[in-house]
Amino acid sequence: MNDSSPRSDAPEALSFTAQLRAAAQRNQSMLCVGLDPEPARFPAPWQGDSARIYDFCAAIVEATADLVCAFKPQIAYFAAHGAEAHLERLIAHIRQAAPGVPVILDAKRGDIGSTAEQYAREAFERYGADAVTLSPFMGRDSVEPYLRYAGKGAFLLCRTSNPGGDDFQAQRLADVPGQPRLYEHLAQLAQGPWNTNGELGLVVGATYPQEIAAVRRIAPDVPLLIPGVGAQGGDAQATVRAGFTGWGSVAINSSRAVLYASAGADFAAAARAQAQRTRDELAAAAQGA
Numbered sequence: 404m405n406d407s408s409p410r411s412d413a414p415e416a417l418s419f420t421a422q423l424r425a426a427a428q429r430n431q432s433m434l435c436v437g438l439d440p441e442p443a444r445f446p447a448p449w450q451g452d453s454a455r456i457y458d459f460c461a462a463i464v465e466a467t468a469d470l471v472c473a474f475k476p477q478i479a480y481f482a483a484h485g486a487e488a489h490l491e492r493l494i495a496h497i498r499q500a501a502p503g504v505p506v507i508l509d510a511k512r513g514d515i516g517s518t519a520e521q522y523a524r525e526a527f528e529r530y531g532a533d534a535v536t537l538s539p540f541m542g543r544d545s546v547e548p549y550l551r552y553a554g555k556g557a558f559l560l561c562r563t564s565n566p567g568g569d570d571f572q573a574q575r576l577a578d579v580p581g582q583p584r585l586y587e588h589l590a591q592l593a594q595g596p597w598n599t600n601g602e603l604g605l606v607v608g609a610t611y612p613q614e615i616a617a618v619r620r621i622a623p624d625v626p627l628l629i630p631g632v633g634a635q636g637g638d639a640q641a642t643v644r645a646g647f648t649g650w651g652s653v654a655i656n657s658s659r660a661v662l663y664a665s666a667g668a669d670f671a672a673a674a675r676a677q678a679q680r681t682r683d684e685l686a687a688a689a690q691g692a
């Protein structure tokens with residue numbers, strides 16, 4: 404043996420997509436619980452108290468750790484209260500309470516390359532997230548800094564869950580062969596030329612199952628982050644039928660329906676019950692898919 408070769412007893416870290424697949428399989432779950440803390444909706448005596456953001460989210464994580472394939476903190480809910488330190492502490496806590504469950508930082512960043520480098524550093528080094536959401540509006544060079552982080556994931560907004568997503572995402576691109584809609588073109592890019600580290604994914608809303616199916620046909624290999632079940636009324640079963648191709652192929656997000664399942668002292672138990680119902684409904688849809 405060559406003694407000068409680097410040796411480590413630490414297991415090699417899994418890439419984001421491998422982690423997502425493993426967590427989904429282990430917990431038999433497509434459910435991603437969204438961490439969108441709103442102090443006004445916290446139970447008494449924490450109601451209105453932004454100093455309790457960490458405590459509230461940590462309780463949700465502990466209650467649902469074995470039911471999810473991922474957690475998705477939305478950065479605005481922390482930054483709006485100056486609670487970035489709570490987010491750092493929360494992600495560190497997820498490593499302890501839910502080992503192996505990946506963290507998708509929902510930040511929807513998008514800027515010129517030099518600024519994107521700073522956003523990537525924030526997501527992956529400051530917060531230690533496993534993946535981040537990005538707006539692809541500024542083009543390939545605005546996405547590349549994130550792809551330089553080995554094993555880290557990035558989800559491009561593709562066909563978002565809101566009605567206004569049609570304003571741009573459904574428009575046809577006259578200059579691209581076949582004149583695809585913008586969201587279809589984004590799916591082609593994510594499946595092919597932009598996916599240089601094999602860790603790109605797409606955001607598609609559960610409120611638009613037909614578009615999920617179209618995206619899945621164009622991009623059969625990329626993971627889909629699918630918000631919109633629960634509070635936004637997306638069709639969970641149609642979503643699974645349209646997007647699921649195996650464990651880790653989809654992370655179906657529910658935030659408010661889980662977080663605020665009860666406004667009382669039993670909020671964590673109620674969140675667990677709601678997460679379990681959603682996980683089981685999604686899994687049952689896969690059996691029938």
Ligand SMILES: O=c1ccn([C@@H]2O[C@H](COP(=O)(O)O)[C@@H](O)[C@H]2O)c(=O)[nH]1
Nearest residue numbers: 437477563564630633634635657658659
């Ligand atoms: O198209 C999109 C992209 C992101 N989101 C985010 O997901 C959650 C949804 O929360 P619910 O309470 O389950 O409706 C939230 O953080 C959004 O910012 C989305 O809804 N749609």
